[in-house]
Amino acid sequence: MTTNESRHLDLSTVHIRQTLEGLNQNTDSSLDILIAPGFRLWMLLALVLLILLVMTVIVCCFIKLRIPRTKREIELNAVRRKLRRRKLLDTKEAHQLCKSN
Helix, strand or coil, X not given: CCHHHHXXXXXXXXXXXXXXXXXXXXXXXXXXXXXXXXXXXXXXXXXXHHHHHHHHHHHHHHCCCCCCCCHHHXXXXXXXXXXXXXXXXXXXXXXXHHHHC
16 A cells, blocks of 8 residues: 555554544534534535525526515506517418418
8 A cells, every 4th residue: 555545544443433522512502513524514504505595596686586566666567568579460460370371
């Protein structure tokens, strides 16, 4: 076995030992458990929450999701929807007429 391989085995046994010691530790908080080498449970939870927060901010910033606040805005949105539907119907009818001729 080369020195590089033995060094790798030594490091992996140290990491396994640290993980087992982290599981066996009597700490005040259950969030202080060593889950992976160098990572405690609270670190992984914070990382997951940070990723979820970033994804939420990205979705909210780049997708136009807005709740109308007044009755007037709701009515204007309904009128716009009707106009869009009429335009779609008009264009579909025009395409059908062009195809039949």
